[in-house]
Amino acid sequence: MTVPQLFYFDLRGFGEYIRLLFRDNQIEFEDIRLDHEPKDNRLDRGLEWQELKKSMIFGQMPCLKHDGKEYVQTGAIMRHLARIHGLNGSDEDEATFLDMFFEGVRDTRKEYSRFIYYDSPKREEMLESILPRDLADFEKLMKVHPGEFIIGDKPNYADYILFEELDVYTHLYATILDKYPSLKAFWVKMWQRPNLKAYLEKRKADRVWINAIEKGLD
Template sequence: MGVPQLYYFTIRGFGEYIRLLFIDNGIKFEDIRYVYGSPEWDEHKKSMIFGQMPTLKHDGKEYAQTGAIMRHLARVHDLNGSSEDDATFLDMFFEGVRDSRMKYVMYIYMDQGTREELTQKTLPTCLANFEKLFKIHQGKFIIGDKPSYADYILFEELDAYTHLDATILDKTPSLKAFWEMMWQRPNLKPYLEKRKADGVWINAIEKGMK
């Protein structure tokens, strides 16, 4: 089998969930990044399924859409829980975090609402719901003591939100402990520290970075 190729922009964005999954689980992949608006990207997107990224290519097959890619990798690499109930719970958690991300995106790119509204009301409401869901299962991950594909979107979103407000996780102790634990994962820590040192943008615009 060949090495999977992940195509995304030079930012974190939606592609970061997939990168984190690969890195944390020691899965080799090619991290192919394009500068947004570059001639190279404008040309390459013509050949992609929806003309957008992230896109995953592996063994002659192409996969598009973030959720579809994440769930594909979850099934292939045993990151989808151990039962139908687990898989459904993870799907629910994943989609809930995606909804939260879209509220964040509307502020970042569309100037919808204010930073104060987002960090004092909108995101804390989402985080309180995630905190309740997170505590349903025993263990340090969303489900037990084994990571799932949904843990990577949750971690990346929590990390992004701390760039808006460093104290935003203080009222959700389970989520904060999870976020801190993920930062110390042996495979993730070097990558995360380099990402921080390099100042990799979360979004295609600087808004939302400290």
Template structure:
């Protein structure tokens, strides 16, 4: 089996979900990172399947689309629940979190609401729904007592919103405890501390960065 190679930008972005999954599960991988808007990225953009990243090169395949990559890794590494019902629940949770990210993305690119609207209304309304969904299963994670692939997108998005407003998780105790639990996982803690110290940008634009 070849070592997977993740192609993405030198930011957190959508590629961060994949990195977190690899790191937390001690899966060896390599990275090829590009500076956003750089000439180097412009030169290879058209060679990508849809002209975008993340792209994961693994076992002779070239995979694109974040959800596709995450679900592929979930099936491959037993991170997709224990049955079809759990896999479908994780899929639903994953897509729900991605919907919230799109609202944040619109704000970052000046296509949607103001910061006050996002922090005080839009994101809390979405977190309320996610908290209720999270609480439908017992355990420390979305399903049970071990992370599955959707836990990595949930953690990263909660961390992004925590950067926007340090108090945004206070009214959502289950999600707040989950965020803290993920942050302190042995394989993640050192990486996350270094990420914060290095001030890795969340986005390709300054708005909302660390």
């Protein structure tokens, strides 16, 4: 059994959900971060994205390589890891609930990406309309199952995307979670998890980008 290799840019982005899952569960992996700057495409370990892109199944990352196999598409990678590491709930119903959460959070992320890259929606629309609408939905869903996480007392795979995206939104507006007590408690709890804490603090100190530098976020 070899160590899985995660290929992604030197950003948080979609790759961060996978990194958080690995870190929190103390699963050894190689975090291969390619330089995302188009100006000089010299990449980590001499890899060059435009070159590597040609070998990627859909020409994009994240990509997980393990034991001679290649997995792409963020959701597929997360669910693959969820199934093999017991992070997919305890039955079909819970697994589907986690999928609903995952897809819902991704839909919000699509709006965020359009804001970041195309300035449409505008910041005001994100803060005054899109995020309040979506966060209220997540807050409601968060209460369906007892416990501090999406389901019960331990994170499953969808908890990592939820945590990452909530964290990104606090960079947009620091107190954005204050109106959503379950989401805020969850976000605080995740920050305190011992295996994540050290990584998150280092990430903060390293100022790893959240695809938002254009908007002056850090």
